Amino acid sequence: AQKITQTQPGMFVQEKEAVTLDCTYDTSDQSYGLFWYKQPSSGEMIFLIYQGSYDEQNATEGRYSLNFQKARKSANLVISASQLGDSAMYFCAMWGGAGGTSYGKLTFGQGTILTVHP
Amino acid sequence: DGGITQSPKYLFRKEGQNVTLSCEQNLNHDAMYWYRQDPGQGLRLIYYSQIVNDFQKGDIAEGYSVSREKKESFPLTVTSAQKNPTAFYLCASSATQLAGELFFGEGSRLTVL
Numbered sequence: 001a002q003k004i005t006q007t008q009p010g011m012f013v014q015e016k017e018a019v020t021l022d023c024t025y026d027t028s029d030q031s032y033g034l035f036w037y038k039q040p041s042s043g044e045m046i047f048l049i050y051q052g053s054y055d056e057q058n059a060t061e062g063r064y065s066l067n068f069q070k071a072r073k074s075a076n077l078v079i080s081a082s083q084l085g086d087s088a089m090y091f092c093a094m095w096g097g098a099g100g101t102s103y104g105k106l107t108f109g110q111g112t113i114l115t116v117h118p
Numbered sequence: 119d120g121g122i123t124q125s126p127k128y129l130f131r132k133e134g135q136n137v138t139l140s141c142e143q144n145l146n147h148d149a150m151y152w153y154r155q156d157p158g159q160g161l162r163l164i165y166y167s168q169i170v171n172d173f174q175k176g177d178i179a180e181g182y183s184v185s186r187e188k189k190e191s192f193p194l195t196v197t198s199a200q201k202n203p204t205a206f207y208l209c210a211s212s213a214t215q216l217a218g219e220l221f222f223g224e225g226s227r228l229t230v231l
Contacts, residue, residue, distance in 0.1 A: 004160070035219070037222075042224070043206060043208075043224060043225040043227075044222055044223070044224045044225060045161075045208060045210075045220075045222035046222075047219060047220070047221070050219060091160055091161070093160075093161075105151075105163060105166060105176070106161070106163070106220060108160030108161040108162075109160050110158070110159060110160050111158070111159070111160055
């Protein structure tokens with residue numbers, strides 16, 4: 001079974017500053033993937049970034065980067081140059097399992113509410 | 119535009135009534151999923167379907183039922199057996215070749231009166 005832990009219920013950041021949202025995971029699978037999703041107050045889930053367990057480089061997507069430390073089982077999200085529109089709930093999630101048996105079946109963390117101050 | 123459409127956005131029901139939430143996708147994705155979200159919580163998997171006419175229980179399937187008669191559609195019925203149905207329900211889909219990336223609908227908020 002997989003488990004995702006997000007230990008920060010809420011985070012505050014000043015506009016234009018960088019912020020790191022923590023995520024640790026637990027799995028016995030060798031092959032797995034890690035995701036970050038953003039959920040604004042409207043409720044929809046927006047995909048931000050993905051890191052595969054065999055990817056050697058940290059994933060980046062625009063202002064988002066994923067700090068993947070496999071030995072420590074952590075997959076922190078770094079948002080650079082925060083904007084007011086970044087205020088939302090952020091979820092870390094993972095799938096795991098060889099042979100595609102877990103494709104799409106994501107395990108989610110509890111989420112972190114990010115508030116960006118002007 | 120391709121995407122996932124959930125309806126209704128808001129739904130109220132009386133205790134003891136069944137209610138069906140609609141989910142339609144035009145992304146040509148094989149796999150579809152239903153997740154439940156409670157306030158301040160992450161998402162939990164209810165049911166998923168990888169191909170038409172086939173579906174599997176997720177982590178919290180009790181009190182729910184689904185069908186997958188068409189590739190585009192994956193409706194969820196919240197039955198009267200679901201003890202605590204008030205929640206936010208999210209439908210998602212994925213192309214099975216893309217390991218795990220889910221595309222979500224905008225959600226349906228169910229309140230039991």
